[in-house]
Amino acid sequence: MARIGVFICHCGENISATVDCGKVAETIGKLKHVAYSTEYKYMCSDPGQTLIKDAIKEHKLTGVVVSACSPRMHEPTFRKACAEAGLNPFLCEMANLREHCSWVHEKNELTTQKAIDIVRTQVEKVKLNSALQPIKVPVTKTAMVIGGGIAGIQAALDIANTGHKVVMIERSPSIGGHMSQLSETFPTLDCSQCILTPRMVEVAQHPNITLYTYAEVESVEGFIGNFKVKIRKKAKSLDEKICTGCGLCTTKCPQKKIPNEFEQGMGMRPAIYVPFPQAVPNRPVIDKEHCTYYIKGKCKICEVVCPTKAIRFDQPDEILDLEIGAIVVATGFDIKHADFFPEYGYGKYKDIIDGLQFERMASASGPTSGEIRRPSDGQVPKNIVFIACAGSRDPAKGIAYCSKICCMYTAKHAMLYKHKVHEGRAHVFYMDIRSGGKNYDEFVRRAIEEDHVNYIRGRVSTVFERDGKLIVKGVDTLLGAQPVEIVADMVVLATAGVANAGAEDLAQKLHVSYDQHKFFAEAHPKLKPVETNTAGIFLAGACQNPKDIPDAVSQASGSAVKVAALFSQDMLTREPLVAVVNRYAPPMYSTCVGCFLCQSVCPYQAIEREEFKNREGKVVKTVAKINEGLCQGCGTCVALCRSKSIDLLGYSNNQVHAEVMALLNEY
Amino acid sequence: MKTGIYPGCSLTGSARDYNESVFAIAEAFGLEFIQIPDWNCCGATAAHNLNKELSLALPARILAIAEKNGLDEIIVPCAACYSRLVVTQHELKKDPELKNRICEVIEMDYRGTSVILNVIEWIDKYIVPKLEEKIVKPFNYKVACYYGCLLVRPNKILNYDRVEDPQTLDVVMSKLGATAIDYPYKTECCGAGLSISRTDIVSKLSGKIIEDAEHRGADAIVVACPMCHSNLDMRRPDINKYWDTEFKIPVIFVTQAIGLAIGLSPQKVGLRRHFVEVKIS
Known part of the structure; x- marks a missing residue:
């Protein structure tokens, strides 16, 4: 015989201002099986919780309905209170009187009536609740960090320093990411490589970090604490253990005209190459697409010159199986290429470059050894124009969002130019200057006031070449929309930051969601910024949205803490609100007919096959079985099951039916 | 059809x-x-x-x-x-x-x-497939293709060509044997209907379009809009007066260029009606 206790909360005046709580408590108190019904001003307060605990003991309650706010707010609070009074926490339900009733209606009879109906549904439901036990799953205490840019490096080092093992996967031949390409960093103008390379080396030498470069994630299965990851180590065509990194092969390779990715196409590299001098690991790889041997079947000069005979042309790709407990995604970003903006002339005129190309040009290790020179003729530009928001904040032609980093790096670029070309003139066209950040606005002011960068508030309509000069036509909106025409020697486009190529593919492999721009989606925009909606997978850096270095590093450390917290437990506890396929004694075993339609619709790959064997060991029946570690309790399989063999614990068909019937029936 | x-x-x-x-x-x-x-x-x-x-x-x-x-x-x-x-x-x-x-x-x-x-869609559909066999006099000139404002706009409705850097006219002209120059004034405003009320503005704007084409060494400006044509051609005396110069570059319709290339007489394609003398034939 059920004995249900109902506790109506006023939530200060949040509920009681429009709902007559006294009447609700009184009406509910008269219902069958309701042993106790009361109201209180703040049910979540200490006295409120004590009220519930005392009532459970005094009235020997078998179920509790707390009628208050959303269960997202206080369900854990009240379930904990019930557990402390000796009641299984899953025998406590919440009726949402605040968000679903009092906040959205005016004060009148109907509102109170609706509140009564909402409580009734939960009373009917809780009668059918059963005591559930939390699920425990073990944790593999090894983390995988995908991406070896600054965010990945920071996350890997932080996790490794807590004493846990880390596997880092980087798809290019070296770690370092975009930060390794940058010249100097805002707002301090310290050399990017000087602060980055020690960390890269630390990753390579850390006893807790295993680094796989030139490797990609092939597949991810499993669940929090228990991921099974396959990675593909692409063949480097070289035995890394023997190679000393002397670099002789790279100097002798006859292919020398391959656009250098690290130099953003502004320099050339051979087919066997180390991406940049400070690369980690400092070992070359052979680019099979461009290598003469792989194309024509002969050459092998690198093999001939290699003093340690490390070249392996027949090396296959290697697939590694890893057991991983948590994953940090730090795959970074890319810049939107400017060809969608034909009026800005990128690609048509050599002296129009993008921001990353300018970084390489300004970098001491870059193609011009840090001198600012026009790509067309090598002359030092006397007049240079920077165009901010070349694609960002432009829903008509580019992307709607603000790329966040461009205002700052454009100010930095203009400043670097002025520091290198004292007599030159730098102009910046901008929409707004967004320089929120520690010492950021001061930095921009410095560019304007000390380095005399000419900031023009307005957009550029077109850039074209005439007599070897670039004509930049724009508008100055602070001078009453006056047309501005600048005859420039070089133009730098601050193109939008976009998701990395392959981000969508990786998101699907990981089963994490992503937004319309293919950036990885956080679980909550404010309160869960490093978590994804898949438990055990975290985000770091610009794979979530464009970020500068300080933000990427902070987020990376945040994700590392999440991983460390996860690894601090030997077993994970999770709510048992999962689907189950029914089981009966032989010869029935289950009403499941083994159609496995559920398997194809399960978004979490949680449905497995279970075979029943007779005494001779012969399989007599194959039915579905749900992996409770993977199941997220979405209920898709329940709705689809043709033989009604699956039910969702805590939300069974019977419970939901009882709720509906409560609304339909008189009381 | x-x-x-x-x-x-x-x-x-x-x-x-x-x-x-x-x-x-x-x-x-x-x-x-x-x-x-x-x-x-x-x-x-x-x-x-x-x-x-x-x-x-x-x-x-x-x-x-x-x-x-x-x-x-x-x-x-x-x-x-x-x-x-x-x-x-x-x-x-x-x-x-x-x-x-x-x-x-x-x-x-x-x-x-x-x-x-x-007109360009029509040319693409009906003329271009048979063009090669009909050409008797390739149009061996350097041309500046001027699209004006309305041929490719509004882009969301027309969904035709690249709105800021259209190419269709350039492609047709190159099929006639012409060299379409890199011409940044393709879609700049000619002054349009101000031709009547504010001839001075048309003179200024159309003058820039003409000046750049001449400067880049074009032999003709090719258009596909009667309004553009009248501003660049009929208003030439006003333009020359405004800019205090003697722009001589002729302005022809794409259909006239096709006519000449397939051997029609200048008379037949209306070249005698222009205000600026068309010396090419």
């Missing part, structure tokens, strides 16, 4: 040269069209500034007559007329209620079934 032609006001007036060249090359390629009977003004720039319903009703009537006469396609050589007709078709397709109201206004049925082609 029955093709109609909507000449609009300019092709029967200031752009008779354009009209003659369209008909001349159509004849040479064995193409026929029927002039839409009892056609009316498209509304031009005036109507849609004053009265939205009127600006839709005028083109809707033209399109309704075309449908009634069983015309599957309508070629509209004037870029402004083309824009008005296409925009009307788009607006009425989007909003059935509006369509019904407009039908009441024009007292005719309108279904929106006719396909509207601008």
